Amino acid sequence: MGRQYRLYPTPGQEEVLAAWGHSTRALWNLALEQRRYVYKQRGVTLRAFEQGQYLTAARAEIGWLAELPATAGQQVLRHLDLAYDNFFNPSHPAGYPQFKKRGHRLKVSFPGQKVTMRKLSRHWAEVRLPKVGWVRFRLSRSLGGTLRNATISKNGTGWHVSFGVATGIKPVPRMDKPGCGVDFGVAASAFVSTEDRPRRMPETLTKPEKARLKHLEQKKARQIAYAKKYQGGHYSNRLRHTIEQIAKTKAHQANRRSDFTHKLTTDLAKNHGYVGIEDLRVMNMTRSSKGTAERPGKKVKAKATLNRGILDNCPGERHRQLEYKTRIYGSELRVVPAFHTSNTCGNPSCRMVDPESRPGCGRLFVCVHCGFEDDADHNAAVEIHARARRTGGSVTNSTRRRPLVSSPGKPRRRMREAQSVARSGNGNRSR
Incomplete structure (x- = not known):
């Protein structure tokens, strides 16, 4: 089961985690591009084991990869394996793995053996992350099991830590x-x-929040138009602040x-x-x-x-x-x-x-x-x-979930789609 808590890193820790979030996104894009390129040129399917060897060699030459914990980089490759497995599973609705753009949610994953948790009080605890140290989080409920993995993520309301927990609960x-x-x-x-x-769902936004969201969306549209016309598409700090305010409202x-x-x-x-x-x-x-x-x-x-x-x-x-x-x-x-x-x-x-x-x-x-x-x-x-x-x-x-093809004797539609995507070489390569 999953347990999510609100994380409260210090300004220095927040800066490091944000840099790692962008590094994992760039590593995902590089690994996905490598898999598509190798399949297009040689018809070979790479997996996390082979790419892990390339990652170890790249860490000795690329600075931002060396700053990222090795276990976090390996988790990215394992998640890419899982994305491909879900895509080729006919009973799973997942689509073909896509490149992640800059605005994608920041996320860094760690295996359970690299993460330690300790309780400080009734409502507070700390989690120890590699190269960062102890980070405080709000213990809104007990963990209730054995820690298996941890994921640090950020949305409009702030930073969060999600623990994968083996509870031992049986149906x-x-x-x-x-x-x-x-x-x-x-x-x-x-x-x-x-x-x-x-049963009616209460309004997810109050009337003032709706008015404010509309104002922020209009403000964002004006700032983007100005950036495209006078700044060559470069986002200013004011525009990024507007985007953060919109994300916070939508997160609530x-x-x-x-x-x-x-x-x-x-x-x-x-x-x-x-x-x-x-x-x-x-x-x-x-x-x-x-x-x-x-x-x-x-x-x-x-x-x-x-x-x-x-x-x-x-x-x-x-x-x-x-x-x-x-x-x-x-x-x-x-x-x-x-x-x-x-x-x-x-x-x-x-x-x-x-x-x-x-x-x-x-x-x-x-x-x-x-x-x-x-x-x-x-x-x-x-x-x-x-x-x-x-x-x-x-x-x-x-x-x-139903299979995409009705007859097992016919070629799998997902295999054809994957081959066509890999051979075309199209996609966003934002890093």
Whole structure:
């Protein structure tokens, strides 16, 4: 399991960690470029073991690589291995590994044997990092297990340390409780079939915060236009400060969204024998809004608000959390097909499918066949519950991800994609 805490480095330690974060990003880009180049020229696939030997030789000649702890550089290569493994795994949704630009999140990883932790008081502790020493962090909860690895990262709110912990917790036996169906939406964040009122996510930004964010975005646009026109695209310190303020506001928004999501999924997993949800494809649901000013997509303005609402409620993250939380608490996740859940009558004696029962995709569902009336989201949750009950456990936690090809005899699409990317040599090489 993961444990994340707020880190409080000194100004000197913060400067070193920021430099290491950029070094790991540059090392990732170099290692990825080397793998693509070697495959393009010789058809050979490099792994972390071979690249580790090149890294050892490069540390003797390149100063910024020598300043980076050797174990942190080796972790970058292992993570690149994992990125390729996930890409070639047909049951994993990961795409082809990409280059990391300068604005990417700063992150440095260490193996557990190179990190030591000690408790100072009830709410404070320290972690010892190679070449940095002891760094204080807020002990918001106990570690609860054996330390396996540590990752130092920075977002808009500051520095954090994440520990990979072996807790030894085993899944509990299946609980004997009734199940439920949950409809994830936009107007109603979640409607549970066994409840008569929806669960709505509180506003992630207050009205003053929204006004301030809009002002900062406009200010950023003006500063970028000025930088392109008069400074050759070079970002000034004022522009970087504006970007940091925007990142801080959005980080607070993400934390509030994550808080609601964790509380929702934990409550569902702990209090129901099984949880039925729709098998949603979020990327397909929000795809039509993609576009640029030069080459706009289809109905971008009409779809933009809906897409923001879908992504703000993060149904994919709720699915991911329910997958492991249901196993921990003795429940079961049952994923059902999403087609016609909004148009099926929730009356057990009717169950007719008719789009006319929900005219204009409004909030009210009125069956045109039997006259049954209900909230549209609750009606969909009841239908999801009925489908999950009929599966009888045949739909399990592993149904979320599907292979990209249906026949094992056909060439793998991901292999062809990887080969085409490697041969093309295209991509951002920002270091």
